[in-house]
Amino acid sequence: MTERPTALAKLKVLDLSRVRAGPACCRVLADFGADVIKIEAPAGADPSAGVSGARHGYDMLNLHRNKRALTLNLKDPDGRALFLRMVEDADVVVENFRPDVKDRLGIAYSDLANVNPRIILASISGFGQDGPYAKRAGFDQIAQGMGGLMGVTGNPEEGPMRAGAAVADLSSGLYAALGIMVALQERSVSGQGQWVQSSLLGAQIALMDFQAARYLVDGEVPESSGNDHPYVTPMGVVATKDGHMNLGVGSDSQWRAFCDLIDKPEWGTIEDYATNPARFERRAALWEKLAPIFAEKTTSDWVDALEEAGVPAGPIYMMNEVFADPQVQHLGMAEQVHHPVRGETKLVAQPIKLSRTPASIYVSAPDAGEHSDAILTEVGLSPEEIASLRDSKVI
Known part of the structure; x- marks a missing residue:
């Protein structure tokens, strides 16, 4: 097993997120050593279970490496109470529910701050935490379209084209991770946590960068130019x-x-x-x-x-050629880890390089609830209390 990274070793993160944006945010923290606890509903408690793909599939393995796993039913009063108990000594909570869900569950920022004023809540949404589109479901391709990316992508005669990667999802997760780092630094001065927010739409617009500035500053509306650069030739x-x-x-x-x-x-x-x-x-x-x-x-x-x-x-x-390239191999962009079912697997490494405290993939993605007993023991629950919670399907 690769040695666990140390840069964020004192950081405890409660990861309520799923699909891509939130897990990608937490992956950054986990790869640099944070104790990231992936919290999922017990079997049968969540009608959306499985939305993130096959448990031992490539996507789950890549998104959730270096994390521990706990099952917890937040809709149950005992489950919510237990979660808030965990918040007491946590540093960060990450969620990407629709904005109104955390209010219904009683785990909004104010609820968390009441039990731990130092807590940092990172919320990732499709369109923002408020405003006319706040309750809309957010999907990467929709954000690509509304954020302007598809309007400048593709051949002009063929119409808009989506990017071949989840640009809005991943960038909103990365912006959330950056926001968490800023909030942690500020907390070291003020002693107070705060609410960090990012959205797929906002992140996608930010990534448009010079194309967005071209409109805002000069009033020019960029159009697609296929594979040509917008204004440099050849x-x-x-x-x-x-x-x-x-x-x-x-x-x-x-x-x-x-x-x-x-x-x-x-x-x-x-x-x-x-x-x-x-x-x-x-x-x-x-x-x-x-x-x-x-x-x-x-x-x-x-x-x-x-x-x-x-x-x-x-x-x-093509992707096979990417990882065969000698410079890519030199950069170490494919990192090996052992998985109990899949065996030796290679996952996408962090592109950020630190000279003293680098990231690493030291353990494979966990199964649902794999570490529930250990985590709850750390919280202070006895074996009998854990068994009782399991019998009542709280965990």
Whole structure:
């Protein structure tokens, strides 16, 4: 077993979340050593059970590694009381219910702060904790559409296109993790907890970054440009002899180096192509000129030649090729852990590298309630009390 990481070892997190955004938030904390307790309803108590996928499936294993598991029925008064008892010595609670659910359950921020003023509640929602859309169910693709991502993604003639990864889900989880870190730092000064909020919609808009600022500052409404960069040319996908690659000519000096490489030095100085605005104005015609040139060599040959010339370029990988790449292997982005059912498995490592207290995957995802007895013993319950709670289906 890999040694448990130490950076957040003193942090206790109660994880009420499910699906992706909340679990992704808690995964960051767990990978850096926090004691993350994944709390789920007992079998039969939650009609939405299974929404997060197969227990031993790839998604659950990747999202819930490094966590302990407890079953607890929050709809039962005894279950709620026990949860609040756990809050007394916890640091963080993470939830991604619809905003009104925690109020109905009696576990809103005010309820938690009454028993522990230092508690930090992180709430992740689809659209925010209040406002006209607060009670709507939040899904990644809906947030991609409403946050502007789909409007600038895809070929213009084909209409909007979703991104191939859960961008809004994951970013809202990461923003929540960042908010938790800020709140913890502030708590070290004030001694008080606070309510951290993120949403899929807000996170997606934030990720639009320069496209959003382009509208807010200059009033321009960005449109989709397919695989081309919105305003730099030639920067995009080009077909090669054996596939496709990304070309990234990001400056006029790189353009001149590129022209020398393809034996067209005159293109680097003529008025039609010498500057990016000129190239952008003639983008379609320029790509037509470049297409037959790139078709003469393989992707690998082009990437090597362009690298030597100082022009950014790279292959376009399928996922098996991603993890076969030597730089990806050097970064350690696939980390091995043993699972009692699946055996030796590899999961996606944290991309954040710390020199002294790095993250690690030290234990596989738990089964539902796997650590219930141990966790409740730590809370102070006797074996008889735990057995009684189990008999009454509170746990």
